[in-house]
Amino acid sequence: MKNHLTENELIEYQFKLGSQEQQNTSHEHLAGCGECRERLEKLNKKYAALDLLREDAHVSEELISQVMAQAKQPVRQKVVPFYKSSWFGAVAAALVLGFVFLVSNLNTDKPTRQQLAKGPEPKGKAAIKESEAKHEAETARPTREFVQDTGVTTEMPTVATEPAQEEAITRIVAKETSDMIAPTKVSALDITAVEAAITPTTKPISEQPPFAPASAIELVTLPRRDKVQLTIYNSADFTLVRERRNLTLKKGWNWLQFMWANTLIDPTSLSMEPLDQMEKIDIQQLVFPARLRELGRWLIRSEISGQVPFEITYFTSGLSWRAFYMGTLSQDEKTMKMQGYVRIGNNSGEDYEEAQTRLIVGKVHILDQIAELAKRQYPYNRPISLGKMGGRGGDYDVGGMMGGIKGDNMRDSFMFVDEKLSRKEIRKEGLSEYFLYTIEGTETIPNEWGKRLLSFEAEDIAVESLYKYDEERWGNQAIKFVKFTNDEEHNLGQTPIPNGDVKIYGYADEQGFLSYVGGTGIKYIPVDEEVELNLGPARLVEIEPKLMDFKTENYIFDNNGDVSGWDEIRTWKIEITNTRTLPIQIEITRGFGTAYWTLQSGTPYDKHDASHARFMLELEPRSKQILEYTIRTYHGTREESLNQ
Amino acid sequence: MENTDKSLIDAHCQGDPAAFGELVRRYGDRVLGYLIKMSGNREQAEDLFQETFKRVHEKAHTFRGPQFKSWLFKIATNAALDGRRRSRRMKAISLNQQFDSDNMNSEQLGVIATADDSYNPSEQASKAEQTEQVRQAIELLPERQRATLVLAYYQQLSYTDVAQVLGCSVGTVKTQMFRALKTLADKLPEI
Numbered sequence: 001m002k003n004h005l006t007e008n009e010l011i012e013y014q015f016k017l018g019s020q021e022q023q024n025t026s027h028e029h030l031a032g033c034g035e036c037r038e039r040l041e042k043l044n045k046k047y048a049a050l051d052l053l054r055e056d057a058h059v060s061e062e063l064i065s066q067v068m069a070q071a072k073q074p075v076r077q078k079v080v081p082f083y084k085s086s087w088f089g090a091v092a093a094a095l096v097l098g099f100v101f102l103v104s105n106l107n108t109d110k111p112t113r114q115q116l117a118k119g120p121e122p123k124g125k126a127a128i129k130e131s132e133a134k135h136e137a138e139t140a141r142p143t144r145e146f147v148q149d150t151g152v153t154t155e156m157p158t159v160a161t162e163p164a165q166e167e168a169i170t171r172i173v174a175k176e177t178s179d180m181i182a183p184t185k186v187s188a189l190d191i192t193a194v195e196a197a198i199t200p201t202t203k204p205i206s207e208q209p210p211f212a213p214a215s216a217i218e219l220v221t222l223p224r225r226d227k228v229q230l231t232i233y234n235s236a237d238f239t240l241v242r243e244r245r246n247l248t249l250k251k252g253w254n255w256l257q258f259m260w261a262n263t264l265i266d267p268t269s270l271s272m273e274p275l276d277q278m279e280k281i282d283i284q285q286l287v288f289p290a291r292l293r294e295l296g297r298w299l300i301r302s303e304i305s306g307q308v309p310f311e312i313t314y315f316t317s318g319l320s321w322r323a324f325y326m327g328t329l330s331q332d333e334k335t336m337k338m339q340g341y342v343r344i345g346n347n348s349g350e351d352y353e354e355a356q357t358r359l360i361v362g363k364v365h366i367l368d369q370i371a372e373l374a375k376r377q378y379p380y381n382r383p384i385s386l387g388k389m390g391g392r393g394g395d396y397d398v399g400g401m402m403g404g405i406k407g408d409n410m411r412d413s414f415m416f417v418d419e420k421l422s423r424k425e426i427r428k429e430g431l432s433e434y435f436l437y438t439i440e441g442t443e444t445i446p447n448e449w450g451k452r453l454l455s456f457e458a459e460d461i462a463v464e465s466l467y468k469y470d471e472e473r474w475g476n477q478a479i480k481f482v483k484f485t486n487d488e489e490h491n492l493g494q495t496p497i498p499n500g501d502v503k504i505y506g507y508a509d510e511q512g513f514l515s516y517v518g519g520t521g522i523k524y525i526p527v528d529e530e531v532e533l534n535l536g537p538a539r540l541v542e543i544e545p546k547l548m549d550f551k552t553e554n555y556i557f558d559n560n561g562d563v564s565g566w567d568e569i570r571t572w573k574i575e576i577t578n579t580r581t582l583p584i585q586i587e588i589t590r591g592f593g594t595a596y597w598t599l600q601s602g603t604p605y606d607k608h609d610a611s612h613a614r615f616m617l618e619l620e621p622r623s624k625q626i627l628e629y630t631i632r633t634y635h636g637t638r639e640e641s642l643n644q
Numbered sequence: 645m646e647n648t649d650k651s652l653i654d655a656h657c658q659g660d661p662a663a664f665g666e667l668v669r670r671y672g673d674r675v676l677g678y679l680i681k682m683s684g685n686r687e688q689a690e691d692l693f694q695e696t697f698k699r700v701h702e703k704a705h706t707f708r709g710p711q712f713k714s715w716l717f718k719i720a721t722n723a724a725l726d727g728r729r730r731s732r733r734m735k736a737i738s739l740n741q742q743f744d745s746d747n748m749n750s751e752q753l754g755v756i757a758t759a760d761d762s763y764n765p766s767e768q769a770s771k772a773e774q775t776e777q778v779r780q781a782i783e784l785l786p787e788r789q790r791a792t793l794v795l796a797y798y799q800q801l802s803y804t805d806v807a808q809v810l811g812c813s814v815g816t817v818k819t820q821m822f823r824a825l826k827t828l829a830d831k832l833p834e835i
Contacts, residue, residue: 046832057686059668066694071697513773
């Protein structure tokens with residue numbers, strides 16, 4: 001008979017890894033060789049351990065619904081990486097430059113093309129235009145070139161000049177009205193050119209701002225979000241969003257339109273500030289045009305033309321975070337490695353890309369739930385017509401901002417001006433006492449996604465393992481605790497540790513396999529504060545108290561011959577068994593139900609409180625120890641004898 | 645009559661949301677099981693699950709057949725490998741999965757277990773430990789070997805299908821499988 005099959009051959013046979021010929025040969029051999037069959041059986045038994053992991057995974061309905069929600073979103077088209085081929089990139093760059101040059105010349109040299117393309121104006125707007133004619137005469141230009149930073153060089157409300165590289169997902173919209181059109185020849189692809197254009201021109205700015213009609217159909221460009229910062233509170237459904245966008249302004253009046261459809265932002269909290277050229281830019285009003293929902297327009301007076309960075313802030317709901325921790329005890333349980341994680345969830349309706357994320361620990365007091373504010377149909381109230389405004393106090397002076405357009409032309413229009421109505425306040429108390437965590441770098445948190453991030457990692461945290469036994473608190477089982485301090489000495493202490501669940505693992509053997517030791521929830525741990533983690537029942541440490549003797553004595557009788565005082569004497573024997581391979585320290589607390597007691601024991605103890613004593617014992621690995629004590633409790637008039 | 649995978653994909657491309665849902669339900673459990681074993685962590689696996697079906701949604705129009713299952717697992721494998729590269733700095737401990745999935749502490753486990761008449765604490769503890777050893781052993785395998793093992797052994801794909809998923813030859817798949825089994829032979833617990 002051929003030599004026995006090797007282990008490799010047996011594996012190949014069992015898992016059909018060899019050729020058909022090898023399989024047949026092995027099969028024939030096995031048919032006639034009991035020893036090899038036995039080895040094969042042994043091998044199978046070993047690999048049967050793999051089946052321990054053959055559990056069924058079930059997808060939750062929640063997960064399916066999240067996936068389905070994702071699928072409802074439009075597919076984002078991948079941008080073809082032109083730069084991958086250097087010669088192709090050069091050709092493309094030349095073409096783009098040529099196109100930009102051509103467009104630029106077309107716009108300045110042939111102004112009438114734009115007007116022709118506009119077609120006839122709607123009749124409803126004619127009257128408005130008439131009243132604006134004076135301003136138009138001063139400022140109107142037939143071209144409507146608009147520049148922003150995303151690669152969109154021009155916006156021409158003529159025909160299909162769709163922006164080539166726009167970010168369709170952003171929602172801030174730069175909107176122009178006809179009387180603030182000022183041509184710029186800068187290209188958004190060239191930041192230097194844009195900055196050069198930020199120079200005051202001599203053209204005077206009209207005193208009256210233009211009117212932005214509440215038109216539902218607009219042609220817009222979408223400046224992308226350059227930076228975004230999220231400050232997420234864990235005590236309330238409340239997140240502060242600060243985002244930076246480069247917006248292109250014209251000298252004169254500008255309308256900027258902000259839309260938040262299908263998100264959970266609180267429109268009453270919207271705010272916008274320029275980060276540059278502040279003295280030349282005046283943000284005058286935020287208006288919420290009637291009939292158009294989830295949309296606001298800022299009126300900005302600018303003395304410059306060009307690109308300016310703006311910061312837009314608002315509150316949103318739907319973002320949340322929670323902390324959790326994993327600790328791994330060393331084999332001797334004297335040190336612990338700890339990893340802190342945060343899980344951030346986003347159901348705000350908006351994707352936040354490359355967001356700097358800050359997490360706030362602490363309670364914030366808010367007047368309204370942001371989610372409720374976000375769901376309002378209109379930011380402040382139901383819209384009312386100008387004709388009815390007088391009936392509500394008559395102090396809504398919107399005429400100033402509408403360029404003097406009053407009367408019938410506006411009778412059916414609706415508009416709200418937040419400067420004129422009381423603004424919802426978000427009250428914050430003691431913010432400086434909260435702690436702020438900043439997640440390193442930036443993170444993309446798409447809508448309906450959750451993300452787990454590492455918040456800190458500390459090695460070799462010195463810990464004290466302690467077992468506690470207290471029947472009144474935990475019954476007849478020992479509880480394991482791990483104690484450490486959140487300070488530098490313990491390789492921590494850089495920040496407070498927010499509340500969350502902790503799971504502790506220990507090394508099960510020398511091969512490094514881990515086993516679960518216990519878990520608990522922790523509350524906020526300030527710096528330099530000691531923390532004791534309750535890891536649950538210790539199954540390898542057993543405590544068995546036995547009452548060995550009980551008697552009463554020292555009876556005192558009153559004048560009637562009734563018992564008025566006596567002593568009870570109990571002798572206890574507590575057997576403590578440590579079946580662990582490590583030495584342990586155990587704290588045993590005994591309660592006596594009275595404050596009048598004396599205790600005798602060969603083991604030292606502390607009086608923990610009026611009715612409790614505490615013993616602290618140390619046990620060697622795999623050892624037993626006996627704790628014996630006799631407790632005398634005083635009752636009735638005998639209590640007085642103790643005081644004497 | 646049950647719709648074929650191809651017909652569902654075609655319907656999805658034409659905007660039928662129900663078709664995509666049916667695909668998710670049809671393959672969801674298997675894909676999630678695969679991703680749990682690939683990532684060693686249910687929470688991460690759920691993220692990868694979303695990513696996988698996001699990619700399926702986005703790339704549906706590129707599917708040319710014939711086997712949707714291989715194509716799907718190929719996407720899941722790429723998502724898992726990408727996810728692993730991204731999350732390397734997080735150094736997630738695989739054991740976390742154990743708790744994420746049941747989210748119980750030892751006391752709760754005790755209560756539930758004692759309600760079951762067949763509960764045997766030492767047996768349960770021993771089985772849990774062995775399961776953990778298997779999980780650890782698989783997790784320590786190189787990514788390709790792990791993917792091969794999980795696809796061939798747990799997902800019961802043929803070596804030809806595994807080769808399609810991983811984009812390599814059948815011979816390479818068999819070599820990876822053999823190496824994985826050899827490594828595991830020393831690390832699997834005796835049961």
